[in-house]
Amino acid sequence: MRSPLNKRLPRELRNNLGKYLGIFLLMGIAIAMTSGFLVAASSIQRIAEEMPEKYHVEDGRITTNFEADDATLAAVEELGCTVYPNFSCDLPLFVPTSDDELTVRLIKNRTDVNLAVYAEGEAPASSDEIALDRAFCANNGLSVGDEVKVAGKSLVISGIMTLPDDVASFMNNSDLVFNELTLAYAQVTPEAYDDLAAGGSIFTYSFVLDDRDMSLPDRVNFEEDVAETLADHGAVVTDLVDKDANQGITYAADDVKGDQVMWQVLLVMLIVIMGFVFVVLTNATIESESAIIGTLLASGYRKREILRHYLVLPVAVGLLGCAMGNLIGRVLLSDPMKGLYYNSYNLPPYVASWSTRVFVMTTVVPFAVLVGITIIGLLARLRLTPLQFLRHELGHAAHGGGLRLPDALGFVTRFRLRVFVRNWSHFLTLFFGICFGSLLLVFAFCLIPTMTHYAESRAADIPANHIYGLKAPLELDGTASQREAYEAAETLATTKDLTSIAPERLLSMMLQAQTVDRDAHAVSTRENDSDAVAQAEKVTIESLQTPRNFSDSNEDVSVYGIPEHSRYWTGVDVSDGRVVVGGGLARKCGVAAGEDHDFTDKYSGKTHTLHVDEVNDSITDTSMYMSIDACNELFGEDADYFNAYASDAALDLNPRYLATEVTPESMDAIADQMQNSMGSIARVIGFVAVPIYLVLMYLLTKTVIDRSARAISYMKVFGYEDREIDRLYVRSISVTVVVSIILALPLIIASLGGILSVAMSSYGGYMQAYVPLSSFLGEIALGIAVYTVVAFLHVRRIRRVPLSLAMKVQE
Structure with missing residues (x-):
């Protein structure tokens, strides 16, 4: 039989339209933005995974x-x-x-x-x-x-x-x-x-x-066998x-995978915020409906009937929010989200694919959080007796009504303090809610500064003006005859038709080439200034991998074999077999000084257990340093092997031997690319953060107004004008909000580093959260601007509180 309680549902929805509309928008916006991105990213990831087989x-x-x-x-x-x-x-x-x-x-x-x-x-x-x-x-x-x-x-x-x-x-x-x-x-x-x-x-x-x-x-x-076979047949690789x-x-597949981790972290933050709001709203609902719940219990209604009744609207609104969020996210937002990648990468035509994992993360989990928290909150309170509900004895401590305030304070000040004291738990809840909302805003604001700061820090980590990576060892200090011999050998190797060379010249070149020592390192055919040669340092650069914290992937670690008394790595002590790692590697992968740590050579499959002696002070450095002798021994190279030069002076090297050149200025290009790729994502996250912040602040401050509705009605009966009531209540909330926004900053700073570490865990390198003062000021200004909109809505609500509420019996 249909429950008579169902007749209350339309009235309850109408009377609490702001609350349920807030829940609807909070869930809808969060699900729309995160599902829109994750659907697009997971579809692109599937396209990338299918490409090797599909396109051979x-x-x-x-x-x-x-x-x-x-x-x-x-x-x-x-x-x-x-x-x-x-x-x-x-x-x-x-x-x-x-x-x-x-x-x-x-x-x-x-x-x-x-x-x-x-x-x-x-x-x-x-x-x-x-x-x-x-x-x-x-x-x-x-x-x-x-x-x-x-x-x-x-x-x-x-x-x-x-x-x-x-x-x-x-x-x-x-x-x-x-x-x-x-x-x-x-x-x-x-x-x-x-x-x-x-x-x-x-x-x-x-x-x-x-x-x-x-x-x-x-x-x-x-591949080594292929190169040897080609060389045996006279081909120069x-x-x-x-x-x-x-x-x-x-590159594109790795980028998409890394971005998904960041959005999953954002989703977790949103779920935490939603869970927090649901707890607050559930408690507020029980408090405002306590007399009704007590009456229903005293009238013989069973607890499961009351539980079912108070679940109907949250479940219905939650389902509508999930449906709207998925509809907007999958139909409207997935296309612009996939454009973040299709504007940069040459990806095949986009085909949206279903992902159960994305649906569970973005829809099932938020809905389960809403229903679960509502059920737990109701069950916890339904253990009380009908009399406790009727008397509003819901386990709260005294509201501070007996606290005597100094007579020296004016009436307005004492009234505002009384509002604060009576609602201190709600204001504390508001403070933590503002912390969550502000954290979301600062997270969006800090992405681009963090990327830029990372590139600048990496530039500072480069110890020389030039780091030249070589395909094979290349000596700079050869004699003139050695350079001529190697130039002759190179000309013979790179000339397809030797008949195009004059016979006398060809004979001379062949004689010169025969003087080349095949067991020795090649000599550069280009002459460099003696001072430039003297200041250049031979370095061995290899690569290892180690597992990342908060990720199932591995971090690529550049291993630098450097001279024990290097003129460029002046603060790095690699004497007596010491191993030094960068501060960024220690933070990202849990590498600690004084401990052994496993590193894997992905090209050979071997795992090396190395004792780490020191962690340097560079936050962005994810490299490892050891002596060049130790490095060559570790990787099975000859004692005189090297494959890079560190040099302040520009070196003229054979293009055939030059693999890479890294300079501090090259980090500017990385910063530009990071800003281009992350700028759009940061703007999208900001677009998510602002409306969620507005809804969050509205719902949390609304509980204070709702709890004070009877007192506001009394004041209207006593002749206070709406303008005066606004000044007493809205300004009390306003002061709390502004103070909370400012006091939340230390908590945000303390938590942002860990959150960003998880969000960036699948990207190469270690990016420490960097929030300039301008971002904090922007967050404060935006927070106050958002609250201004909320305050306007509350002013309207206060003016709609009826005088008849004061005449109603409370118990």
């Missing part, structure tokens, strides 16, 4: 000086793979929508490996057509049918496509940042390629393993990149 992505690539002959490629394939030519050439590009200097990396239409997927149009079918990558076209306003010029030749865009091996546009795999604005990838017909690439190609070969499940250490051994080290393949 390579397992690795090798670049040689010249095109390898069929016999050489056959020898490589006998090792257990299939080799595909993947030649390219870089040419100047002109588009009508940009005045920048643009470069296009041209390739032939692919039919076997790294297959292109077309978002618009189709593959070039004639020599006057070209297909460009999707991100470049999107950022430069190009579409199918537009005309561009490549090396002066006009071509019509026939298609807009994505290459699965160039999802992130890196000019070189060793570059620190990608470039989707001025670097384009393009496909043309073989005839058009041969015409445009007449000046020479980059001879890259992609290989696909017969055993596609081969582990990384085994792949490394396989200039580059070798495994698929896991290919940034064009892995």
